[in-house]
Amino acid sequence: MGAHAAHDHHDDQHDHKPTGITRWLFTTNHKDIGTMYLWFAFTMFLTGGFMALLIRAELFQPGLQFFEPSFFNQMTTVHGLVMVFGAVMPAFTGLANWLIPMMIGAPDMALPRMNNWSFWILPFAFLLLISSLFMEGGGPNFGWTFYAPLSTTYGPPSTDFFIFSVHIMGLSSIMGAINVIVTVFNLRAPGMTLMRMPLFVWTWLITAFLLIMVMPVLAGVVTMMLTDRHFGTDFFNAAGGGDPVLFQHVFWFFGHPEVYIMILPSFGIASAIIPAFARKPLFGYASMVYATSSIAFLSFVVWAHHMFTVGMPLGGELFFMYATMLIAVPTGVKIFNWVATMWQGSMTFETPMLFAIAFVILFTIGGFSGVMLAMAPVDFQYHDTYFVVAHFHYVLFPGAIFGTIAAVYYWLPKWCGNRYDEFWGKVHFWLSMIFVNLTFFPMHFSGLAGMPRRIPDYNVMFADFNMMSSIGAFGLGLTQLLFLWIVIKCIRSGPKAAAKPWEGAHGLEWTIPSPAPYHTFTTPPVITNENAHS
Amino acid sequence: MSLLSKLKAGLGLLALLSMTTVSAANSTLNLREGVTELSREAYHLHNWVVLVMLLVAVVVFGAMAYSMWAHTKKKNPVPAKFSHSTALEILWTGIPFIILIVLTVPATTLLMKQYDTAESDLTVVVRGFQWKWKYSYPDQGIEYFSNLATPREAFINSATLASTPMAAIAKVATAGVTSKGDTPSEKSATYLLEVDKELVIPVGKKVRFLVTGDDVIHAFWVPDFGIKKDAIPGFINETWARPEKTGIYRGQCTELCGKDHGFMPIVVRVVEEAEFNTWVASKQEEQRAADAAAVIAAASSLTLEQLMADGEKAYLAKCAACHQPTGAGLPPTFPALVGSKIATGPVADHLSIVVNGKAGTAMQAFGAQLTDVELASIITYERNAWGNNTGELVQPADVAAFKTGK
Numbered sequence: 050m051g052a053h054a055a056h057d058h059h060d061d062q063h064d065h066k067p068t069g070i071t072r073w074l075f076t077t078n079h080k081d082i083g084t085m086y087l088w089f090a091f092t093m094f095l096t097g098g099f100m101a102l103l104i105r106a107e108l109f110q111p112g113l114q115f116f117e118p119s120f121f122n123q124m125t126t127v128h129g130l131v132m133v134f135g136a137v138m139p140a141f142t143g144l145a146n147w148l149i150p151m152m153i154g155a156p157d158m159a160l161p162r163m164n165n166w167s168f169w170i171l172p173f174a175f176l177l178l179i180s181s182l183f184m185e186g187g188g189p190n191f192g193w194t195f196y197a198p199l200s201t202t203y204g205p206p207s208t209d210f211f212i213f214s215v216h217i218m219g220l221s222s223i224m225g226a227i228n229v230i231v232t233v234f235n236l237r238a239p240g241m242t243l244m245r246m247p248l249f250v251w252t253w254l255i256t257a258f259l260l261i262m263v264m265p266v267l268a269g270v271v272t273m274m275l276t277d278r279h280f281g282t283d284f285f286n287a288a289g290g291g292d293p294v295l296f297q298h299v300f301w302f303f304g305h306p307e308v309y310i311m312i313l314p315s316f317g318i319a320s321a322i323i324p325a326f327a328r329k330p331l332f333g334y335a336s337m338v339y340a341t342s343s344i345a346f347l348s349f350v351v352w353a354h355h356m357f358t359v360g361m362p363l364g365g366e367l368f369f370m371y372a373t374m375l376i377a378v379p380t381g382v383k384i385f386n387w388v389a390t391m392w393q394g395s396m397t398f399e400t401p402m403l404f405a406i407a408f409v410i411l412f413t414i415g416g417f418s419g420v421m422l423a424m425a426p427v428d429f430q431y432h433d434t435y436f437v438v439a440h441f442h443y444v445l446f447p448g449a450i451f452g453t454i455a456a457v458y459y460w461l462p463k464w465c466g467n468r469y470d471e472f473w474g475k476v477h478f479w480l481s482m483i484f485v486n487l488t489f490f491p492m493h494f495s496g497l498a499g500m501p502r503r504i505p506d507y508n509v510m511f512a513d514f515n516m517m518s519s520i521g522a523f524g525l526g527l528t529q530l531l532f533l534w535i536v537i538k539c540i541r542s543g544p545k546a547a548a549k550p551w552e553g554a555h556g557l558e559w560t561i562p563s564p565a566p567y568h569t570f571t572t573p574p575v576i577t578n579e580n581a582h583s
Numbered sequence: 584m585s586l587l588s589k590l591k592a593g594l595g596l597l598a599l600l601s602m603t604t605v606s607a608a609n610s611t612l613n614l615r616e617g618v619t620e621l622s623r624e625a626y627h628l629h630n631w632v633v634l635v636m637l638l639v640a641v642v643v644f645g646a647m648a649y650s651m652w653a654h655t656k657k658k659n660p661v662p663a664k665f666s667h668s669t670a671l672e673i674l675w676t677g678i679p680f681i682i683l684i685v686l687t688v689p690a691t692t693l694l695m696k697q698y699d700t701a702e703s704d705l706t707v708v709v710r711g712f713q714w715k716w717k718y719s720y721p722d723q724g725i726e727y728f729s730n731l732a733t734p735r736e737a738f739i740n741s742a743t744l745a746s747t748p749m750a751a752i753a754k755v756a757t758a759g760v761t762s763k764g765d766t767p768s769e770k771s772a773t774y775l776l777e778v779d780k781e782l783v784i785p786v787g788k789k790v791r792f793l794v795t796g797d798d799v800i801h802a803f804w805v806p807d808f809g810i811k812k813d814a815i816p817g818f819i820n821e822t823w824a825r826p827e828k829t830g831i832y833r834g835q836c837t838e839l840c841g842k843d844h845g846f847m848p849i850v851v852r853v854v855e856e857a858e859f860n861t862w863v864a865s866k867q868e869e870q871r872a873a874d875a876a877a878v879i880a881a882a883s884s885l886t887l888e889q890l891m892a893d894g895e896k897a898y899l900a901k902c903a904a905c906h907q908p909t910g911a912g913l914p915p916t917f918p919a920l921v922g923s924k925i926a927t928g929p930v931a932d933h934l935s936i937v938v939n940g941k942a943g944t945a946m947q948a949f950g951a952q953l954t955d956v957e958l959a960s961i962i963t964y965e966r967n968a969w970g971n972n973t974g975e976l977v978q979p980a981d982v983a984a985f986k987t988g989k
Contacts, residue, residue, distance in 0.1 A: 106755050111770050112740035115754045119842045119913060120746045182748050186915045192839045198816065199799040199841060202943040205916055287817020288942070293800060294815060328656070330666040358802060359813045360794075360820035363698045367691060374683045378676060384643060385675040391650045393663035398651075406647070413643060417636040424686065426693040427629045429811040430614055430622075433802060433837040497614045499806045501837040504845030506738050509770045510611065 066567045074169070077161030078567065079146045082168050084464075086143030087457075089171060091533070093135030094450075096179070098526050100128035105522040108515050113506055121505035122190035123182060129193025130211075133311065134218045135175050137445065140453045141314040142167075142225045145253050147464065149229060151558040151565065152247045154238025154574045159231040160224075167224035174217035181207035181214075192503060194304070197285035197296040201277045208278065212271045219264040226260035229253055238557070240576030244338070247556050248331065251338050252317030255345045259306045259313075262349075267303040270296065294359050301352035309348045312412075312444060313341060315452025316383060319405045321556070322459050323387050326402035327394025328553035333386040340379035340386075347376045357425045358432050366425045373423035377416065384413055399551075400474030404455035407482055411447030415440055418493065433503075435514075436496025442489045446525075451481070454532065461539055462546030466564030469539035477535060480528040487521030615806055618828045618853070622809025624693050632686060639682070697810070700821045703791035705784065711794075711801030711814035711836065713945045714843035714904065718782045725866045728952060730900070731846045732777040735908075737770065738846075746913065775845070776833040781852040785859035786829045794820045798945065802838035805851055813838055826853040841945065842913075843904055873954065880956045881979040887963070890976060894964025897957045902965075905945060910969040917945070921969045930977060933962055934985045950986060955979040 066072060066081075076082060104124050107115050116124070146164065150157055158164050182188035186205040189195065200208060233254045237246070246254075273296075276282040283289025285296045316337075324331040331337065353361060353369040361369075387409050396402070418440040422428050431437060462468050495514040500507055507515065549559040557576075561569050616626045653659065708719040712728075719726035741758075745751040771777075784790045794803045796814035804811040808824035826832070834849040854862065885893075899908060905917035910926075912919035920926045925933050937958060940948035949958065959979040966973045 103751060103755060111774065112738050113744055114740050115745055115758065116751055117744045117746040117842075117913070118845060119916070120744075120748075120751055122839070122842065122844075124751075187746070190842075196800055196839070199839065203799055203841060203945065287815075291817075293817065327654070327662065329662040329664070332665070333667050333672055335667070336672050358811050359815065360818060363695065366694060366698075370690065370694070371687060374687060377683060378679050381679040382672070382676055385671075388643060388646050388650065389668075389671070391647065391654060393659065393665075394650070394654050395656045395659050395662035396651065396654055397656045406651070410644060410647065413640070417640065420636065420683075420686075421629070421632050424628065424632060424690045426690055426697055427625050427632070429697070430625055430629065430806060430809060432811055433804075494612050498611050499615070499834070501804070501835050501845075503839045504835070506775060506845050508774050508776050509772065 075165070077157070077165050079150050079158045079161070079164065080464075080565065080567065082158075082164050083143045083146030083148075085168055086139050086146060089168070090136050090138075090140035090143055090453075093131050093139065093175065095529070095533075097128050097131035097136055098529065100124045100131065102522060102526050104128060105519040107505055108507070109519040110516065111507060111509055111512055116505065118505045119187060119190055122192075122503070123188045125503050126189045126192050126195075127178065127182060130178060130189070131175070132445070133193060133307070134215075134222075135171075137311045137449045137453070138218075138222060139171060141253070141256070141311075141449075142222075144249075144314065144318075144453070144456055144460075145225070145229055148460065148558065149232060149250055149253060150236070151463075151561065151569055152250050152556055153233065153236065153241050154557050154570045154576065155232060155236035156568065156571050156573075158228050159235055160228045163224050164228055167221045167228070170217050171221050174214040174221065177210050177214040177217070181210040184210070194300060195274075196300075197274065197277070197293050198287075201274050201285055204274075204278070209275065212275050215271045216268055219268045222260050223264045226257035226264075229257040230261070233257075238570065238573040238576055242576075244335065245576060245578075247317070248320035248334070248337055248341075249314065249317030252313040252320075252341055255341050256310050256313045259310050259345055259348065263303040263306045263310075266299060267307075270299040270303065273299070294356070297356050297359060298353065301355045302349075304355065305352040306345070306348040308441075308444075309344060311449045312452075313345070315408060315412075315449050316341060318452045318456045318459075319387060319408055322401045322405040322455055323390050323409075325459070325551050325553040325555065326399060326405075327391050327396050329390060329394040331386070332389035332392075333382070336382055337386055340382040343379040344376060347372060347379070351376065354423055354425075354428075357428045370423060370425045374420060377420050377423075380416055384409060384416075395553075397552075399458075399471060400469070400478055401455045401459035403475065403478045403482075404451050404458065407478070408447055408451040408455060411443055411451070411485070415443030415448060418443065431496065433501055434496035435492040435500045435502055438502050439489050439492035439496060442492070446485055446489065451485075454481075457536065459551070460558070461536065462550040463558055463563050463565055465540045466546055466562075467539050467541075467543035468546045468550060469535055469543060473531065473535050473538075477528060477531050480531070481525065484521045484525035484528055488518050488525050489521070491515075491517040491521075617807040617809050618826050618830070618832065619808045619810075619824050620827075621693070621697055621824065622807060624689075624696070625809045628689055628693060631689070635682060635686065697822070700791050700823045702789065703823060704788040705790045706793060707782065707784065707790060708793045708795070709782075709803050709814065711796040711798075711803065711840065711847075712947060713798050713841050714836075714847040716782075716801075716803075716836075716847060716849060717797075718780075720863070723863050723867065725863065725870065727780050727866075729778045729780045729782065729850070731775070731848060732779045733773075733775050733846075735903075738775065773833070776835070776848045776850065778848055778850045781831070781850045783852045783854060783859060783862050784824075784826065785856045786826055786853050788856070789823055789825045791821060791823045794822065798947070799840045800838050801836045801840045801847070803834075803849060804837045805832055805834040805849060807832040807834075808851075811837060826851075829853045829855060842916075846904075877954045877956065877979075880954070881983045884978055884980075885956075885959070885976075887967070887976055890960045890963040891967060892960075893956070894960035894962075895968070897953070897961050898964050898968075901949070901953065901957075902961065910965070910971075920965050921971065926965045926971050927973055930962075930966075930975060930981070931985070933966065934958075934977070934982065937962055938982070938986060955982040955986075958982045 107121055184207045188207055189211040191200040273284040277284050283291035285291050285293050287293055320331055351373045354373040422431055422440060458474055491514040495511045500511045546563040548562050614626055614629050616623055710717040716729045745754040794812040794814045796816045801814040802811060803814055810822045810824055812820045812822045830853055832851045836847045906912045906920050910920040925936055938950035940946050956979045959977045959982050962977045966975050
């Protein structure tokens with residue numbers, strides 16, 4: 050009578066949901082929208098990953114094997130755009146949608162109809178972007194950083210599609226961010242003070258502020274590109290009295306906070322998972338909040354460290370070098386806090402914990418190369434080489450993406466009511482761990498040896514490292530299909546999960562049944578010291 | 584080298600990596616020391632910061648590893664309850680801060696040195712073009728372009744390179760990672776890092792580089808000199824080097840600058856001062872002779888065969904990267920010349936676009952880059968090759984007349 054029991058159980062929660070396609074098209078339910086965001090992000094992750102594999106296939110050995118250089122450039126560009134705007138950011142928004150209302154005891158997001166809209170414009174943005182690859186002259190081929198004048202005067206005709214799609218992505222992100230801020234400020238359950246919120250909510254709140262501050266700047270810079278291309282302005286055209294370096298300043302004023310937008314929610318995830326599996330409260334909750342805020346503040350005053358070689362005055366170089374190095378301090382605090390959380394805990398290593406620990410270790414390696422890159426006089430040797438590629442992939446793949454994967458394993462029992470297969474989860478982890486390092490660690494060496502990034506062919510001295518990276522990339526890509534299979538298997542079947550499937554987990558989301566009913570916390574819970582600080 | 588032996592070499596290298604310390608000098612695993620004070624100091628600073636980072640890594644990862652070993656549920660069933668310690672938190676905010684200050688001191692000193700371009704002995708203007716470099720010695724009155732010398736056949740491993748998504752997927756799917764039908768050519772040690780005309784500078788002299796771009800942003804990087812500067816249209820950036828050893832030093836453009844970004848290397852030949860002076864003199868003589876020859880050639884009349892033969896050679900060297908050896912181009916960015924309005928229409932339009940270029944595209948003004956003879960033969964070739972068969976001849980005199988007539 051299992052099915053009947055489940056049915057009863059649903060009825061208890063008044064758990065009737067609309068059915069069919071209109072459920073998904075018209076939904077204003079934060080869980081449905083979160084699910085759609087996550088599936089969308091995963092689709093984009095596979096799409097961008099597929100492009101990465103095309104890149105790695107070309108780079109497997111010296112010589113041009115498969116593609117014209119112009120097509121190779123389109124792949125590096127669209128891979129970056131799809132991963133940043135299509136995979137990482139929507140995945141975090143999906144997690145925010147699912148988790149924030151459940152974590153703060155709210156019935157839903159504060160602006161549900163806007164929530165629907167902010168998701169549903171995303172697929173169109175990416176259809177526009179990806180369709181440009183099939184147009185005459187090809188898609189965007191100027192790198193995900195789209196420096197002018199390569200992207201303006203010299204851009205392919207499809208650049209306007211790229212500009213419009215960035216506008217739509219930006220709108221979607223801004224709406225998502227406003228929703229998070231309004232929800233957190235207005236819909237917290239009684240007793241859920243700001244300093245009692247789980248860190249995931251805190252990091253997302255700070256991320257949301259970064260988003261509403263920098264996405265309009267991105268919209269501004271692409272609009273300036275548009276007017277340069279079509280309406281006779283010369284913002285970035287030196288021949289018309291404009292300034293190509295202005296583009297980089299405006300772009301990186303968006304771009305650097307964007308880097309933190311792609312990592313702060315992962316900090317929140319690690320801060321939920323590590324205490325749960327160490328069976329010990331998070332060390333230094335308050336300092337975590339302050340460190341995250343400092344990182345967010347500093348992210349606005351370091352943008353020109355991406356531009357150490359443009360010929361800034363000495364004073365400018367020094368300022369941006371010092372400010373950038375300063376970021377290591379709050380970041381270090383967070384890492385030490387996680388280690389202290391593990392210290393004298395009672396740890397078990399289920400899949401979410403494995404991914405969370407790998408996140409801390411590999412993100413720290415990315416942090417080390419970050420400090421190195423911050424040192425302007427040595428950066429002249431690293432700038433725009435594979436060393437940079439290694440650095441940002443270390444903070445993005447094992448950082449943002451391992452964080453997201455850890456979150457999926459951790460909250461999956463809550464979302465679908467079943468437990469995933471722990472054995473295959475661990476296989477997924479170990480394969481990912483091996484291949485992510487095989488892919489990205491050799492890039493440090495090809496960079497130090499002098500290989501510039503974004504080149505389709507290279508000298509024989511870089512051949513061995515590139516071959517290792519390519520083998521790693523194919524392994525890493527295929528391993529993620531295993532993840533897809535594990536998740537689908539878990540949704541369809543698997544042992545039933547308890548309301549709180551993890552012994553050490555804390556927080557409101559574990560007080561409701563698994564799977565989480567369609568509507569939760571229609572009556573707000575009351576928060577006391579016991580159920581605060583997930 | 585077979586795939587298998589490459590694989591073995593790769594795996595062997597990986598094993599080596601885990602055993603070798605990163606600071607091992609003269610290995611391919613580390614930054615190079617280079618041949619200038621700047622590159623050497625950057626190298627030492629790099630080694631030093633790597634060492635500091637390794638020490639931090641040992642402490643942090645060591646603590647994590649110990650904790651993962653000792654603080655498991657089995658060994659420590661009852662977890663501790665502590666959740667903060669003000670003293671510890673102050674300590675691990677303060678210590679990184681001090682480490683960073685220690686790192687910034689040498690970094691600041693070196694950066695100031697790198698920015699000191701005063702009292703140079705020689706000035707070279709470096710100008711980035713899509714996809715070549717132009718070096719000018721304003722005080723010596725020398726200037727020339729430097730192009731990739733690796734022939735196209737050497738880097739094309741397949742006759743049918745894909746340029747659309749569907750073709751790309753089909754290509755990768757059918758060929759696998761190693762293509763069987765196409766035999767990769769042997770790649771030399773200087774593959775893609777060799778040029779027709781090197782940048783030549785004297786040893787032991789402070790050379791000031793003025794770096795700028797003609798079309799899009801490029802970046803001038805010579806790893807052995809420890810310098811990298813962006814070549815930006817409308818800006819003139821300064822940097823300098825005082826190479827201490829003669830030899831040949833190779834670098835590459837390091838800012839994505841379009842299709843052939845990977846194919847515009849930088850090669851610097853550092854020579855003794857006497858040799859440099861001889862080189863300058865010969866270069867000046869060469870330039871004078873070329874000017875004189877151009878005057879004579881401009882007055883002479885060439886046959887169609889001659890123009891076509893010279894034109895084909897010059898076209899393949901200067902034009903084929905974009906317009907392709909077949910004249911089919913890569914439309915719409917790089918238009919086809921076969922049957923095009925320019926190549927089969929009025930000669931004046933053809934002259935105009937080749938001599939003056941087209942603003943806002945990769946089509947440069949070749950009027951100042953090529954001689955009148957080269958321009959005449961290229962234009963004649965384009966008007967008669969690939970079935971364009973206009974039968975029209977453009978003589979060097981026509982080019983000269985067009986240039987002066989405007």
